[in-house]
Amino acid sequence: MLPIPVPEExxxxxxxxxxxxxxxxxxxxxxxxxxxxxxxxxxGYADAAKQxxxxxxxxxxxxxxPEGCYCxxxxxxxxxxxTERCQADPCGRDQYQNPLYCFKAPVxxxxxxxxxxxxxxxxxxxxxxxxxxxxEKPCGYEGNIEKYCWKVPIxxxxxxxxxxxxxxxxxxxxxxxxxxxxxxxxxxxxxQNPLYCFIKPQEIVQPKVGKIVIDLVSDRxxxxxxxxxxxxxxxxxxxxxxxxxxxxxxTGANPFAPIELVTDASGKTGYYYDGRNIGTDTIVAxxxxxxxxxxxxxxxxxxxxxxxxxxSVGHNLSGQRHTVTATVWGTDGEPMAGITVxxxxxxxxxxx
Numbered sequence: 001m002l003p004i005p006v007p008e009e010x011x012x013x014x015x016x017x018x019x020x021x022x023x024x025x026x027x028x029x030x031x032x033x034x035x036x037x038x039x040x041x042x043x044g045y046a047d048a049a050k051q052x053x054x055x056x057x058x059x060x061x062x063x064x065x066p067e068g069c070y071c072x073x074x075x076x077x078x079x080x081x082x083t084e085r086c087q088a089d090p091c092g093r094d095q096y097q098n099p100l101y102c103f104k105a106p107v108x109x110x111x112x113x114x115x116x117x118x119x120x121x122x123x124x125x126x127x128x129x130x131x132x133x134x135x136e137k138p139c140g141y142e143g144n145i146e147k148y149c150w151k152v153p154i155x156x157x158x159x160x161x162x163x164x165x166x167x168x169x170x171x172x173x174x175x176x177x178x179x180x181x182x183x184x185x186x187x188x189x190x191x192q193n194p195l196y197c198f199i200k201p202q203e204i205v206q207p208k209v210g211k212i213v214i215d216l217v218s219d220r221x222x223x224x225x226x227x228x229x230x231x232x233x234x235x236x237x238x239x240x241x242x243x244x245x246x247x248x249x250x251t252g253a254n255p256f257a258p259i260e261l262v263t264d265a266s267g268k269t270g271y272y273y274d275g276r277n278i279g280t281d282t283i284v285a286x287x288x289x290x291x292x293x294x295x296x297x298x299x300x301x302x303x304x305x306x307x308x309x310x311x312s313v314g315h316n317l318s319g320q321r322h323t324v325t326a327t328v329w330g331t332d333g334e335p336m337a338g339i340t341v342x343x344x345x346x347x348x349x350x351x352x
Contacts, residue, residue, distance in 0.1 A: 013041040015056035027057035032097045034060035065091050065102035070141065077103040080146065111139050111149035123150045127188060156184050158197035170198045209244065210236035212285050212292035222301035223275050230270040231285045233263050240267025246287045253279025253298055302330040304339060
């Protein structure tokens with residue numbers, strides 16, 4: 001006897017792109033009653049006993065609405081006054097699997113002067129919940145959302161010298177006084193907080209350095225002595241400026257690194273230094289972009305080194321006049337002029 005043939009199990013197929021492996025009931029729930037079967041072959045089973053076969057399903061093709069038409073249920077179209085269908089085919093289904101159709105929007109109403117055509121959400125965001133509706137009929141649509149004519153609140157422009165700010169912004173910026181002494185609404189911010197006209201506080205202009213004076217502007221001293229300098233800083237109004245940093249550059253015969261000084265309450269500062277070398281020093285004081293220049297000359301002081309008397313020895317008769325010449329020689333080896341010489345004579349003829 002021949003063996004009884006065993007029927008082969010159907011071969012499982014992978015679903016094409018855009019299709020999902022589902023039971024028939026699941027496909028109807030997910031894609032609606034118009035779900036389309038992608039393949040006749042099985043793609044699997046829902047249970048281990050292989051009692052519930054799975055197939056590849058995809059949603060039905062949905063027609064798009066033409067321009068100027070909107071996809072909605074018949075009930076929604078009646079509520080909005082949409083009476084004219086754009087096409088017979090459905091454009092989709094809602095969450096309850098009710099068919100959606102394309103309906104043509106009725107002609108929009110034009111808003112009156114002083115009214116703006118906005119959705120309810122937009123008008124509340126922009127003007128708050130106290131806005132007034134101008135007319136009952138829609139003035140347009142934003143997708144499937146109606147737009148209506150809303151009364152735009154009248155706002156005032158701030159006078160010259162005032163700024164339009166929220167109370168929080170005014171407090172932060174130091175604007176404490178309202179223009180004309182009252183709360184005048186000049187607008188609203190993104191959170192619909194009212195803006196008011198605040199008087200701009202008077203701007204405090206910080207004084208600027210106008211002039212620097214170095215005292216003495218030029219001087220001459222012998223080497224080995226000390227020189228004092230006073231620096232005065234004035235603003236553009238000619239007033240002394242306190243707490244101003246002054247940078248001093250010192251070059252020449254006695255150079256040293258730049259220094260920084262600060263002026264006192266009277267606008268003064270200063271320093272001193274000892275001149276050790278013969279020559280000229282240049283002092284430049286700078287504050288901001290203003291500068292002043294002074295010079296200091298150092299010279300070698302010449303002192304008397306010796307005195308020569310001529311004649312050094314003389315013989316005269318009694319009663320005759322004797323003339324003596326004194327020459328003062330300096331440390332530089334040259335005769336010195338302008339030196340006072342005191343003579344003292346002792347012996348037979350005395351002077352004092």
